[in-house]
Amino acid sequence: MNDWQRLGQRLDGERFWDDVEALSKIGALEPKGICRLALDEKDNQARLWLVEQGTSLGCTVHYDALGNVFLRLEGQDPSLAPLLIGSHLDSQPRAGAHDGALGVLAGLATLRTLVDEGITPRRPLEIVAWTNEEGARFAPGASGSSWFAGQREYTSIVEAVDSHGTRFGDALKDCLALLGAHGLDFRPDPFVPHAFLELHIEQGPILESLHKSVGVVSGIQGVNWYEITVEGQANHAGTTPRGARRDAFDAAHELITALKAAAYEQGDELRFTIGKFSLWPDSVNTIAQRATFTIDLRHPSQNVLESLDMRFRELAERQWRGCDVHLKVASRVAPVKFPESLLEVLRQSASSDCSDVPELVSGAFHDAIHLAHVCPTAMLFTPCRAGISHHPDEHIERDDAESATRVLAEAAGRLLN
Amino acid sequence: MNDWQRLGQRLDGERFWDDVEALSKIGALEPKGICRLALDEKDNQARLWLVEQGTSLGCTVHYDALGNVFLRLEGQDPSLAPLLIGSHLDSQPRAGAHDGALGVLAGLATLRTLVDEGITPRRPLEIVAWTNEEGARFAPGASGSSWFAGQREYTSIVEAVDSHGTRFGDALKDCLALLGAHGLDFRPDPFVPHAFLELHIEQGPILESLHKSVGVVSGIQGVNWYEITVEGQANHAGTTPRGARRDAFDAAHELITALKAAAYEQGDELRFTIGKFSLWPDSVNTIAQRATFTIDLRHPSQNVLESLDMRFRELAERQWRGCDVHLKVASRVAPVKFPESLLEVLRQSASSDCSDVPELVSGAFHDAIHLAHVCPTAMLFTPCRAGISHHPDEHIERDDAESATRVLAEAAGRLLN
Structure with a gap:
């Protein structure tokens, strides 16, 4: 020995x-x-x-x-x-x-x-x-x-x-x-x-x-951190019909559905987490003017992270329920x-x-x-x-x-x- | 005259x-x-x-x-x-x-x-x-x-x-x-x-x-105000696979999809607004332990409000992504x-x-x-x-x-x- x-x-x-x-x-x-x-x-x-x-x-x-x-x-x-x-x-x-x-x-x-x-x-x-x-x-x-x-x-x-x-x-x-x-x-x-x-x-x-x-x-795993802002129009929750709304919460909700779907196509190794989410003005009877949330996205493959990054940007370029989306990469580690x-x-x-x-x-x-x-x-x-x-x-x-x-x-x- | x-x-x-x-x-x-x-x-x-x-x-x-x-x-x-x-x-x-x-x-x-x-x-x-x-x-x-x-x-x-x-x-x-x-x-x-x-x-x-x-x-219109709390388990965003998560944000997102679907079945007269939404601990790389949001729900018919109220309660009684839901009526005006x-x-x-x-x-x-x-x-x-x-x-x-x-x-x- x-x-x-x-x-x-x-x-x-x-x-x-x-x-x-x-x-x-x-x-x-x-x-x-x-x-x-x-x-x-x-x-x-x-x-x-x-x-x-x-x-x-x-x-x-x-x-x-x-x-x-x-x-x-x-x-x-x-x-x-x-x-x-x-x-x-x-x-x-x-x-x-x-x-x-x-x-x-x-x-x-x-x-x-x-x-x-x-x-x-x-x-x-x-x-x-x-x-x-x-x-x-x-x-x-x-x-x-x-x-x-x-x-x-x-x-x-x-x-x-x-x-x-x-x-x-x-x-x-x-x-x-x-x-x-x-x-x-x-x-x-x-x-x-x-x-x-x-x-x-x-x-x-x-x-x-x-x-x-x-x-x-x-x-x-590599990690990308995103900060996403959805800009709509504040308005009265009781008087504004759905078709006339630019509801930042509703827009964020639909955008997130699409972001999640894109992410989970990548299989079980992917980690997708929305850990922060806030609305402004954050009032029960006011349609949200702005929604802000983060995504913590992790995967062992840089290719997967890059292809999802492109997909997220495509989704953010669209209008959602009449609202504009701004996507910012807050951090990126390979x-x-x-x-x-x-x-x-x-x-x-x-x-x-x-x-x-x-x-x-x-x-x-x-x-x-x-x-x-x-x-x-x-x-x-x-x-x-x-x-x-x-x-x-x-x-x-x-x-x-x-x-x-x-x-x-x-x-x-x-x-x- | x-x-x-x-x-x-x-x-x-x-x-x-x-x-x-x-x-x-x-x-x-x-x-x-x-x-x-x-x-x-x-x-x-x-x-x-x-x-x-x-x-x-x-x-x-x-x-x-x-x-x-x-x-x-x-x-x-x-x-x-x-x-x-x-x-x-x-x-x-x-x-x-x-x-x-x-x-x-x-x-x-x-x-x-x-x-x-x-x-x-x-x-x-x-x-x-x-x-x-x-x-x-x-x-x-x-x-x-x-x-x-x-x-x-x-x-x-x-x-x-x-x-x-x-x-x-x-x-x-x-x-x-x-x-x-x-x-x-x-x-x-x-x-x-x-x-x-x-x-x-x-x-x-x-x-x-x-x-x-x-x-x-x-x-x-009559109005019901709801306060909904979703209780999950905080955990590390990078290390916890999807199947092992009790992600309060993810649960709230899916619950809201179901609540919206139920609401919009009632047609264009219905007003459904989520104006407040918050997460705890609200950290980019921590899976949310708790999500809290409000619903402002309005309709001219008391019957519609009551039937949706029942439907919302049914949805809140289920588990969503392993999380428990608590629904509270904060206000009700006929x-x-x-x-x-x-x-x-x-x-x-x-x-x-x-x-x-x-x-x-x-x-x-x-x-x-x-x-x-x-x-x-x-x-x-x-x-x-x-x-x-x-x-x-x-x-x-x-x-x-x-x-x-x-x-x-x-x-x-x-x-x-």
Whole structure:
């Protein structure tokens, strides 16, 4: 048996779960859930907890200009690009304990296993906690990973302001001062990892329904966000016959029927969500002058997103019940397909004959979507109950999380040598 | 020719229009429109303007406990119940000059004609301005007429509070003091009129499209207001497949399709309006947990309203996309059908052979809906441009208004003898 083989089996499940429980106490809410908003006191406390684990394992701990924290286990050949494993420690305001944190802790468990077994891998291993993935305090999210991957500018990231008027840049300065005061190495520039792996809770119901502890994520859906405005004419609800109306609600209702029909022609992989909808003047006995709504449209294939984009524009160019439609693209993120070679490593790590390993496309964004621009990247999912996340009701089964972590460690072993 | 014949022809059109222009200066907005909120300074000034016209015509001017003002032209037989003609002087915050005011001024023009021609009708004539028809400052509206008709309690009316915290009762006290200071007769109790006539702008597009100056209103639609809540489950827009969603927006959309289909089976007379619609949590990438919307449903037939009410309840009892629906009736006003005998008087007054007189059902409420409970009541409509009202763009043609006023005077002549 080589050093890198069966790393998953050798992983200490008890120790892993101790870490999960220890970290979940930082920012814990009553009666359950956590709150660790990016760069707040609890989020920084979680960083320091991670630093402490790394230091006590003999790692070098680095931090960079965005407050991303890296625990480095040196390899036999320090000149090789490190394998990077991680996720984020920040949370939504009322969240569960495992969204993000689990991916950092699974990386830490992998690192612990190597240290416990006295294995020095050929290639360095780094465990990372990315800053502000959630975007709940400072929008948009994935600040740390997008900057690291060269996808977003430092100068624009630090200008974000939270609801209390605090600048991202100021909160970041405090965080960097704290990390500096703990004597950690400041490593200002990003680097190119050998590969990036991220384990995350699924935030969807698929693995649970399949009774599987782990799934290989083959990519991340692309997403288009639309803002659609329908302009009609306000009028008296009692006196205006149907034929004389330019009812913005009625027009929006018919337009949405057509948009939905076009979307659902694309099959079950498509996600079409209208999450915001408002009327003006919003009065019970006044015909709506204006309807405004959003569409969140997701699909793994850029071709599908582009063809639907054209179809949506065609529909918006028509008049609906005498009303004009204005369609604006508020955001557009291309889908990511993870490389087959790395997916194969994950499949082999999950099942010796690669059989019976569910393959999923991530519907949510993750730090991995940015890392995919700089190095081979892939993800594992583990189920969460009823697909619930961003809520204190988020729940994982210990056995599932441990199994998935063993698969991650197994894959890491293969990639480190 | 009897005294009461051709009263319409004898009406002084110039004088009528002078009144229209004089009254429209009270509360005039720049560059156009008026603002006379119920019981505010301008509304009271309009009352006093009307009082002055009555006094100078030799009328007795009364006011009652709600600030309704009555100009009384005594009849040959003062013991007969008076014919009552009128409407309201208050307006929406940014309104046109003719909604309500025209009906009072047309009554005044009728009274002027009798005085000018030296005619003492057999039966007394009273011109009324009802307090707070609009309900814009103090909700609900039609305070004066609903109290007069015994449809609403004084004690509940005076408790209404405006957006500045002023009680209806306090504003009313000031108004009554002002009227008392002008030496007018306080007549505390309502009485039973011989009949009530109200001329009003149509606030709809029908007469304009028919190129008609006047239409006979055969009744007022009934209205049901519904508040409908659809309860689903918030979830991640990217990760939740369609089959696993309980999307409150999607459910509301499909429910509304069914509600609309049921409603429009009832034909063109039906008015179905969704004027309010909101989602919670109203976030672009979160599946809606709750959708809330209103329906304003109107029809001249109580049977149709009742059968649709049953149908709506049936639809609300079903599950839609796994969501539960809660339907609440927020308000219910039965339709009013004006008596055929009075409609016949109006038709004959509009056209000697009753031919070619459009007949309409009012989609809006008017003071007449309450008076119909105590005496024979009917209405005339005159067109307003593009059906626009409750807006400074409200506009009437002088010729139309004058023609309609002559029809009202003609009808009054027939009813006074």
